[in-house]
Amino acid sequence: MAARILHRLRHALGADGNREERTHDGAETEDCPESSELEDDTEGLSTRLSGTLSFSGHEEDEDEEEEEEEEEDGGEELPAGDAAQDGEWGPAARPGSVLSRQLQELWRRSRSSLVPQRLQFEVTSASVVSERSSKYVLYTIYLTRSGQLDKAPASISRRYSDFERLNRRLRGRFGCDMAAIAFPRKRLRRNFTAETIAKRSRAFEQFLSHLHSIAEIRRSPEFLEFFFLQDLRAAQRLTCTGMYREALATWSNAYRLQDRLGVCGSGRFLLTLAGLVVCHQELDQLGEAHGCCEQALQLLEAQDSHPLLGPFLQAHVHLAWKVGKDKRQSEARLQGLQEAGVPLQQQPSLKECLIKEPLE
Structure with missing residues (x-):
């Protein structure tokens, strides 16, 4: 009797062990699709998230339709169930997606609201x-x-x-x-x-704004001279009397005025650059003087007969040697002028040009 009961117990325990083993095996066979599905989802999620907070220059060149598609993908939120399965991906994706959509929207509004200066x-x-x-x-x-x-x-x-x-x-x-x-x-x-x-x-503010809005008027000498002719005259007078620090401030303001008014290619602007070169040089600010010379030579690149070309080239060669910059191009251009018959030895310096130039 006891042996029969013991046999039945052994048989029952063996059946339970087989059921647990089958259940365990079945779970292992089902783990692979779940794991694979989860991995695919996280890969898709990372792809969607990539670039949503990137505002580099190449994104500005994309057309509107591509940007909208990117926003729709990047801003997609996972359901609660997917977030729970994804672990750390799920909770991080939701606030990041909302933030990325807001940033994208602000960026797009700021771009569309740009107006010409x-x-x-x-x-x-x-x-x-x-x-x-x-x-x-x-x-x-x-x-x-x-x-x-x-x-x-x-x-x-x-x-x-x-x-x-x-x-x-x-x-x-x-x-x-x-x-x-x-x-x-x-x-x-x-x-x-x-x-x-x-x-x-x-x-007066409205008067000047109205004048500047009319192209013919804002390009007229009457309008332009109202702004910077007084400064040019004062700067020339100060330079001629050796008051270089005061002259430099006045030349600099005249430079900014012409820059704001968009007349940086005129003869008056070249004269302003000449004044800046002279004052910087006299105040031992050789790097600034060299930079003004280079700007003037860029404006004179296609003007071989301009009266200020020779003086600017000579000043540039001298300043480039002082500050250790390349002067070969200016030397070659000076040699070309000399071969063309330009009497370089008789040409005035920039300072002499400032003194002789009448500002009517």
Whole structure:
């Protein structure tokens, strides 16, 4: 009896062990598809996530349709079940995907909202000046490009009579274009009150902005000379009298004014570069002088007969030797001018050109 009971127990235990072994084997055969499916999913997830936060230059060249497809793929969120299966992938994907979509949207909006830069005129200060028997208000105007922060903005200081002279000259030449442009009238009284000065400041800003919006006017010598001719005259006078530090500041402002107004290829701009070279050289700032020379020679690259070409080449050779830069190209160009019959020995230096150049 005892032997029969023992046999039955052994048989039952053996059957349970076989069932557990079969169950264990079955689970192992099912682990492979689950593992493979999970691996495929994480690979797909990493592919979708790659590039969603990349804002490198090549993405800017893609067309709108490709960007939208990338956003849809990159921003896809996994269901809760998939996130639980993916372990660390699931929880990290959801907040990252939301953030990437927001960044992409902000990036796209900022790109679509870009507008062409334009020149802005702002009266930053106005002061009452008394000189002997005269009294007037001096307005300081900054010229800045929209959307940019100028560390050293270009500025001018003008009085009402300067604006009135510009208005009169432009109306004489551009009558039709000037018909719709308002100009503040003269006042017999209360010219120096805060209210009058504030109103005129805003009127002058609008006046200059309106003038600059008309292509023919903003390219006219009357408009351009209003901004930088006074600085050029003052800088030339200071250079001739040996006040190089004061002259350098004035030449530099004239440079910035012409740069803002877009006239960096004119004869006046080359004269400005010559003034900068002379002042930098006199103040022993040879690297800056050499850089101004190179900029001038780039502008004169196709002008073999310009009167300032020889003086700039000679100054460049001298400065390049001083600062240890390559001077062979300038030497070769000087030799070409000499072979063409240009009397280099008789040509004035840049400083002599500044003294002799009339600024009418």
